[in-house]
Amino acid sequence: MNAMDIKSINAAYLGKVNAALERATALENTPELLRNAMRYSLEAGGKRIRPCLVLGVCDMLSGNENGSEGQTREMALCLACGLEMIHTYSLIHDDLPSVDNDDMRRGRPSNHKVFGEGQAVFAGDALLTYAFEWMLENGLRFENKNYYRAMLEIAKRAGASGMVAGQSLDLIAEAEKTMDEAMLYRIHRRKTADMLTAAILAGAYCANAGETQLNVLERYADKLGLLFQLTDDILDAEGDAALMGKTLGKDAENNKLTFVSLYGLETAKEMAKQIAVEAHALLCGNFADGAEYLHGMIDYIKDRKN
């Protein structure tokens, strides 16, 4: 699968996810301001890599011979939407003045700059709660144990031992100006890799994957997560450096703990290449073929420009 293929496949998934999110967030019983604040951040979504992964893995593993194909894909779409709502809420809270204090997000003023800080806290809370409401409401329709397993995977990796744990550690590292390799991996794994892993495993649960497949996919997800963070840090450093006319960006200058600030830009780029090779090899060793989507995602993530 070449770079062109994966882009058009993900574009198709993006269309599906955006339409489903639109339907899911009519929110007729939600007061206007809260609804607007929730939708403002949800609509600002970018490539929606996590929901694409849910759909892509589910399609890859379930093929066309699955008897309950319709429901399998519908389950994946509901979980994909829930996951994106959770990801979006995490960005709103990350941008708050008491956390990263970011005024801009994806080229627009961040949520609290538009709706005020208190309302941004609530917009995040509402999106997080609504993610579970949405997934539960549909779960009653599906009556499928794997669907609930996937929901549990999402909750675990989004919460107190996953993403929120990573955000909390990141805030400590920031305050203490920590520059420590073990801490960097600890934060990265929870803050970034866990949600990508949740996406991949949720898709796999929908397709009724077995233990062996789940284990391989978890190892793949770990590598994809590391690759994602490396390229994120590299893009940030290069973007900031271009703005500042310097070799390294503001994260490095501010001693923010990133792969670039810790290892330097060139080493980070080498690490990204290496981890991509390992991820491809892992897939080749475990899926004879049929894993084209996941091969494609490695390069999609490595070669992205934003």
Next chain:
Amino acid sequence: MNAMDIKSINAAYLGKVNAALERATALENTPELLRNAMRYSLEAGGKRIRPCLVLGVCDMLSGNENGSEGQTREMALCLACGLEMIHTYSLIHDDLPSVDNDDMRRGRPSNHKVFGEGQAVFAGDALLTYAFEWMLENGLRFENKNYYRAMLEIAKRAGASGMVAGQSLDLIAEAEKTMDEAMLYRIHRRKTADMLTAAILAGAYCANAGETQLNVLERYADKLGLLFQLTDDILDAEGDAALMGKTLGKDAENNKLTFVSLYGLETAKEMAKQIAVEAHALLCGNFADGAEYLHGMIDYIKDRKN
């Protein structure tokens, strides 16, 4: 059931809930600071009225003849803990400087005064997510559709059309110094009554209640919620007034929208008495007997001192 009975029954429930919360929040994979912040607020819990209601309604409706009695009560206990985690997170976020800016909660410094504002945001996020993680993890064990119905009820009433909606409206009313009866009821219903209703209905779902019972219980919950808010506002006004040596407390002086600031203290007290009478009458009209626990809760809530 006299006031003494209900107190000792709730004390027994409180013991069960506290022990279950203690077990539920070992949080071995959560970083120390985040775990401490989550537990700090959870351990500061007061009477735990919501989880008591889950257990009380379940016991009341399931009796002793239920074949799967053990599991019914275990389901109720898991939901009770989830509900209390959600209630606790909402207090942490409500106390934030950008919302109510309260430095104290239940006689101790509020979460953000101890752990910092950013960490308090995350402690709340982690508690909310963990509530669903905990309920889902146990749900896989129960495999009971009513359990998931109860979870959905909790998510709905805690979220974008329930409690968070109420918090968001309250913040708007506060900023705009709104003094409007319709707005007061709109806020109160979502911010307070919805979570009490969720507790009562969750207990009923566990006991496999039918549509008729659910409808009566929802109407009862609505009255109990109003009674709870009325007494809360009355206690606040009297407490503040005692501190300030005046007739009315600071909420009224600050034009904060409460039942006392809108109607005055005496009218609010009359309303509380009236709604208690209505709630008792509703129970008498629909449960021949066997609703002693719910009768007891009316007076427990009306006559509480904090």
